[in-house]
Amino acid sequence: KTRLVAVDKDYPQQQLINAAAEIIRAGGLVAFPTETVYGLGGNALDEDAAAKIYAAKGRPQDNPLIVHIQHIKELEGIVEDVPPGADELMKTFWPGPLTILFRKKPVIPSGTTAGLDTVAIRMPDHRIALELIKAAGVPIAAPSANISGKPSPTCAQDVLEDLNGKIDMILDGGTCPVGVESTVLDLSGPVPLILRPGGLPKEELEKILGHVEIDPGLSPGQRPRSPGQKYRHYAPKAHMTLVEGPVKLQIAKIIDLAGSLESSGKRVGIMATAQTRQEYPLGIVLSVGDRDAPLTISSNLFSILRKFDRLGVDEILAEGISREGLGLAVMNRLYKAAGYNIIKV
Numbered sequence: 001k002t003r004l005v006a007v008d009k010d011y012p013q014q015q016l017i018n019a020a021a022e023i024i025r026a027g028g029l030v031a032f033p034t035e036t037v038y039g040l041g042g043n044a045l046d047e048d049a050a051a052k053i054y055a056a057k058g059r060p061q062d063n064p065l066i067v068h069i070q071h072i073k074e075l076e077g078i079v080e081d082v083p084p085g086a087d088e089l090m091k092t093f094w095p096g097p098l099t100i101l102f103r104k105k106p107v108i109p110s111g112t113t114a115g116l117d118t119v120a121i122r123m124p125d126h127r128i129a130l131e132l133i134k135a136a137g138v139p140i141a142a143p144s145a146n147i148s149g150k151p152s153p154t155c156a157q158d159v160l161e162d163l164n165g166k167i168d169m170i171l172d173g174g175t176c177p178v179g180v181e182s183t184v185l186d187l188s189g190p191v192p193l194i195l196r197p198g199g200l201p202k203e204e205l206e207k208i209l210g211h212v213e214i215d216p217g218l219s220p221g222q223r224p225r226s227p228g229q230k231y232r233h234y235a236p237k238a239h240m241t242l243v244e245g246p247v248k249l250q251i252a253k254i255i256d257l258a259g260s261l262e263s264s265g266k267r268v269g270i271m272a273t274a275q276t277r278q279e280y281p282l283g284i285v286l287s288v289g290d291r292d293a294p295l296t297i298s299s300n301l302f303s304i305l306r307k308f309d310r311l312g313v314d315e316i317l318a319e320g321i322s323r324e325g326l327g328l329a330v331m332n333r334l335y336k337a338a339g340y341n342i343i344k345v
């Protein structure tokens with residue numbers, strides 16, 4: 001029932017894009033690649049399409065969707081105004097992994113924004129996504145195309161694993177280069193506030209905005225301003241522990257934990273890095289990427305979590321990384337994947 005269609009990511013075939021766009025216009029659901037993760041798209045102006053998205057994902061009703069556009073001109077019809085600083089950001093970072101909150105016009109149904117009077121908007125940096133939105137002729141609401149709570153999908157196979165039979169079509173455009181979702185930014189207060197760290201680093205925003213804060217609600221036990229951030233998220237089936245601190249101490253701690261887990265009969269997965277993978281004498285060791293190139297880590301993160309699940313490990317022991325650049329988003333996802341089960345060494 002779900003059609004899986006391979007599309008060229010550099011030169012998307014127009015007839016395939018048109019077929020997908022037709023489904024969107026008719027109120028159906030199409031999963032498509034973006035530079036961050038795969039999105040589950042529906043017509044953002046259609047309340048019923050939004051309801052279908054929530055149903056397919058099993059998504060909590062209070063978690064608003066991100067609306068995707070392909071041209072800045074589309075903003076006019078859907079938002080009341082542009083907050084200070086946003087123009088410069090859009091000029092610099094769109095298309096790209098930055099989502100900005102706006103006051104919504106009534107044409108955006110409250111089913112899309114979970115009842116909020118703000119709407120989160122971004123322009124994805126991916127030819128397939130941009131062509132799809134253009135051909136559909138409407139903005140496209142799209143959360144990540146996973147079952148709610150599972151790691152976000154970074155390839156078409158991951159989407160199929162979660163949503164086969166529940167959606168009309170998947171456009172397969174290969175793997176997503178960034179691998180973590182967009183940065184969600186609120187410009188409505190006195191200081192720009194990151195509601196969800198993501199693919200656009202805080203340091204990049206600060207070059208334009210000066211000081212930027214991170215929603216204090218993202219700390220364990222607090223109440224985040226972005227509804228989606230309060231749920232356990234990105235979670236593998238396995239129990240997961242994140243070890244933070246100097247790398248040498250992380251390794252020692254993980255070897256220690258893995259030893260006792262294995263001796264009690266548990267299958268242990270170790271999420272290591274290029275620099276550390278040789279250090280582990282036990283466990284199923286996978287490198288998530290290079291500590292000196294956080295993009296290699298972000299792009300692999302969710303697919304590695306899914307891989308550990310397919311390998312049937314009972315416990316994942318993960319190394320922490322630096323919070324610089326993309327590292328902030330990676331650590332945010334690891335905290336949530338581990339359900340805040342963190343050991344500091």
Ligand code: TXA
Nearest residue numbers: 036038039064118119120143144181182226227228229
């Ligand atoms: O990279 C991305 O952003 C991907 C791709 C597909 O574009 N989409 C994505 O959507 O990650 P989703 O639904 O998985 O995450 C949307 C996040 C949630 O944390 C949600 O709470 C927040 O954006 N959000 C959406 N609208 C909001 C609003 N009006 N106010 C505050 N937070 C909002």
Ligand code: MG
Nearest residue numbers: 143144152181
């Ligand atoms: Mg998501």
